[in-house]
Amino acid sequence: MTDLENKIIERAENLLESGEAARVVGWKKGEFYFDPSPAEFDSKEQLRDFVYNGFCGANLSKYLIQVSKKPGKTAVFLKPCDTFSLNQLVKEHRVNRDNIIAIGIECNGKLDIEKIKEKGVSAVTEASETGKEVTVSSLYGKSVMNKEDILLIKCLTCKSKKLVGVDETIVLGEMEEAPSDRFEEVEKLEKMTEAERFAFWKSQLSKCIRCNACRNVCPACSCVKCVFDNPQSGVAAKANDDEFEEQLFHIIRAFHVSGRCTDCGECSRVCPQRIPLHLLNRKFIKDINTCYGEYQAGEAADGKTPLTDYTVGDVEPNDVFNAGVRK
Amino acid sequence: MQEIKEFVPNIVAFCCNWCSYAGADLAGSGRLSYPANVKIIRVPCSCRVNPMFILKAFQRGADGVILCGCHPGDCHYVTGNYYTRRRMAMLFDFLNYMGIEKERTRVEWVSAAEGARFSQVMNDFVKKITELGENRRITDLRVKEK
Numbered sequence: 303m304t305d306l307e308n309k310i311i312e313r314a315e316n317l318l319e320s321g322e323a324a325r326v327v328g329w330k331k332g333e334f335y336f337d338p339s340p341a342e343f344d345s346k347e348q349l350r351d352f353v354y355n356g357f358c359g360a361n362l363s364k365y366l367i368q369v370s371k372k373p374g375k376t377a378v379f380l381k382p383c384d385t386f387s388l389n390q391l392v393k394e395h396r397v398n399r400d401n402i403i404a405i406g407i408e409c410n411g412k413l414d415i416e417k418i419k420e421k422g423v424s425a426v427t428e429a430s431e432t433g434k435e436v437t438v439s440s441l442y443g444k445s446v447m448n449k450e451d452i453l454l455i456k457c458l459t460c461k462s463k464k465l466v467g468v469d470e471t472i473v474l475g476e477m478e479e480a481p482s483d484r485f486e487e488v489e490k491l492e493k494m495t496e497a498e499r500f501a502f503w504k505s506q507l508s509k510c511i512r513c514n515a516c517r518n519v520c521p522a523c524s525c526v527k528c529v530f531d532n533p534q535s536g537v538a539a540k541a542n543d544d545e546f547e548e549q550l551f552h553i554i555r556a557f558h559v560s561g562r563c564t565d566c567g568e569c570s571r572v573c574p575q576r577i578p579l580h581l582l583n584r585k586f587i588k589d590i591n592t593c594y595g596e597y598q599a600g601e602a603a604d605g606k607t608p609l610t611d612y613t614v615g616d617v618e619p620n621d622v623f624n625a626g627v628r629k
Numbered sequence: 630m631q632e633i634k635e636f637v638p639n640i641v642a643f644c645c646n647w648c649s650y651a652g653a654d655l656a657g658s659g660r661l662s663y664p665a666n667v668k669i670i671r672v673p674c675s676c677r678v679n680p681m682f683i684l685k686a687f688q689r690g691a692d693g694v695i696l697c698g699c700h701p702g703d704c705h706y707v708t709g710n711y712y713t714r715r716r717m718a719m720l721f722d723f724l725n726y727m728g729i730e731k732e733r734t735r736v737e738w739v740s741a742a743e744g745a746r747f748s749q750v751m752n753d754f755v756k757k758i759t760e761l762g763e764n765r766r767i768t769d770l771r772v773k774e775k
Contacts, residue, residue, distance in 0.1 A: 491726065500728025500766055529681070546688050546769045549727060557680050560719060585726050589719055609719065612711035614701070619717040619736040623725060 304430075306408055307354045309472050310379060313405065315346055317377045323403055324374025327365055329358045336415040336426050340365055354379070356429045356436070359412035359454050361568050363387035363397075364521040370398040378402060381409035382463045382477070383456070386564035386600030387521035389467045393603045394562070396524055406465030408473040411449070411457035411480070416576070418452050421445075455580065456567020459484035467603055484565070485588050487581055507548040509575040516569040516579050522559040522599075529554065552582060560586035561607040564600040593617050638692035638758040640667045642751070643682065645675045647705040648740045649697030655744030663751035667695075675699070675736075676709035680720050683734065687767045693733045693758040697750070700738040710738070729767050732757050 310328075317323040330341035331351045338353045340360050361384045369376050380388060385406055391397045413429055418438060425441040436449050450458070460480035465471055491499055517523045517530070529535055530551065565587060569579040590597055594608045594616070644650040650671050656663060672678055675698025686694050696717060698710045717736050725731040737750045765773075 496725065496728050496730055498728075499726065503727050535681075544769055544771065546767060549767055550684055550688070553684060553723065553727065554681060557720060557723065582723075585723060586719060589722055593718060594715070609712070609715055612708065612715055614711075616701075616711065616714050617718055619714060619721050619734075622718040622722045623731050 304355075306472070306474050309474065310354050310405075310407060311349060311352050313472060314343065314349055314352060314377065314379075317403065318343070318346055318349070322375065323377035324372070325369070325376050326352075327362050327369060327376060327378040328352050329354060329360065329362075329379075334426070335428055336413075336418075342369065354407070356413040356431060357415060359414075359456075359571055361387055361519070361521060361566050363391060363566075364519070364524060366397045366402060367391065367524055370401045372401075374401075376402055377405060379405050379407050379472075380465075380468065381407060381412075382465050383409075383460065383564070383566045385464075385466045385468055386462075386598070387566050388600075389603045390562060390564050390600035391521060391524070392467070393600075393605075394524075399603075403470075404468040406468035406471040406473070408475065408477055409463070410475075410477060411453045411460065413449075413452050414454045414571075418447070421447065421452070423447075454567070455570050455578070456565075458482060459486075459567075461565050461598070466601060485584060487578070488584050488588050491581065491585075503549070504545065506577050507552055508545070509577055510548050510552070511575060512551065513574060515572045515574065517555060519568045519572045520559065521564070521566065521568070522562045523555070529558070552579070556582040556586060559583060561590060561597070561609040562599050563587065564598070589622075593622065636759060636763060637666055638755060638763075639690050640664070640693045640695065640751075640755055640758060641686040641691045642667050642669045643672050643675065643678045643694070643696045644669050644739075645698045645705075645710075646671055646673050648699040648703070649737075649747060651741035652697070652739045652743050652747040655741065656748040657744075659744045661745055661748040663748040664755040667751050667755065674704065674706055674709040675713040676704075676706070678713065680716070683720070684767070687733075687764060688769045688772070690764075690768065690772045692761075692764040693735070693754060695735045695737060695750075695754050697737050697739045697747070700740055703740065724767070727767075730761060732761050733764060 314326045326343045329338040331353050332338050336357045338358050340362050343349050362378055363384050392399045423438055423440050423445055426438055428439040430437050434449050436447050438445050438447055459482050461484060463477040463479055563583040567580050573579055590608045597608050653669060675696055678696055683694050698713055701710055704710045721734045735754060739747050
């Protein structure tokens with residue numbers, strides 16, 4: 303158990319014991335070391351299952367929509383990227399901020415179990431991080447890996463280590479900003495021809511099994527009634543049976559969260575087919591940045607989002623292809 | 630020998646009730662022609678058009694979708710078309726990112742007094758789409774194959 307984990311559990315115990323919080327939202331030990339799942343803890347006894355390790359990639363913000371409606375205060379542990387999501391939900395009046403004690407915690411990137419498996423290491427029992435290296439222990443022995451090779455995609459291109467709008471923080475060491483450019487992949491796609499892009503997305507989206515995991519995990523996708531739950535929408539919850547249905551779901555979903563997506567990368571993390579869904583959202587973020595000025599959703603808990611705002615001299619839709627978006 | 634059919638595109642035009650729909654009317658009364666394969670759908674404001682409308686039009690066999698609204702600043706509801714402008718700019722560029730030809734979608738501002746412009750815009754758009762050919766990328770192929 304790391305110092306950080308100890309500190310977090312200690313604080314959770316304090317909050318529950320003093321009655322300051324009626325419950326704590328955090329990560330619970332899963333069946334294996336590498337699958338901790340989001341959970342609610344009501345008592346000190348339950349906290350025995352609390353974990354915070356390299357596999358706690360899950361964003362807890364969305365759970366607060368339901369939990370913050372319960373009586374009493376809820377304490378929640380948020381990694382830097384998750385704090386943006388919470389702030390965005392506060393802005394949209396989806397969570398009751400008064401009922402929440404938001405605790406920002408240190409995060410130096412979370413690990414991707416699939417990438418570790420690809421390296422031929424299975425049955426992982428522990429992963430301890432030391433700087434740029436991770437020692438992964440498994441039932442079959444230990445192996446040292448380069449941390450960059452086994453990080454989640456969302457952490458490789460982390461947008462910020464800032465903790466926004468939190469009540470308190472638990473940060474022991476210095477958090478290093480990720481150096482890579484998160485729009486690199488998008489630009490690569492933009493440089494392709496239309497036919498190549500079409501072929502790329504066709505090959506990616508045809509893997510989609512419409513499990514709705516991306517929709518259900520997305521903090522921005524929190525409508526009580528989703529347009530895709532409507533049987534008339536043309537894409538009922540079933541496997542897509544043609545190219546169009548694959549495109550429709552992902553285009554509309556990306557459009558609905560445009561301007562509100564904080565780029566937390568949960569969609570790509572949970573996708574069982576490993577479709578790079580974050581590239582759809584990042585395209586919108588990039589376009590908004592170039593056309594309407596730099597904007598980071600979730601940075602402020604008030605103000606307008608780019609698509610609910612306008613200026614008189616906005617770019618014309620017919621010119622958008624030449625207006626600096628495609629360079 | 631099989632007869633080679635000339636490609637006649639299907640065009641869907643969403644027209645704002647307060648400007649371009651009246652503009653189409655004016656084109657008619659002024660005896661200015663525009664292609665018969667433009668199917669006009671009247672909407673209360675260009676802002677009423679949601680991305681799903683456009684995708685649905687493509688699904689059901691449209692080869693091009695054009696959205697006509699009041700000139701920015703002249704919206705009947707004061708600001709509706711400003712939102713349309715942002716939304717459609719984002720959507721069109723995104724569709725292009727997904728590999729859909731950028732010529733298939735267009736927004737034009739046509740006022741109620743611009744009958745001649747309406748006919749010119751439609752003629753021009755239909756010409757472009759005819760050159761471009763059939764839409765096979767974002768469509769339900771079951772609709773097409775007959």
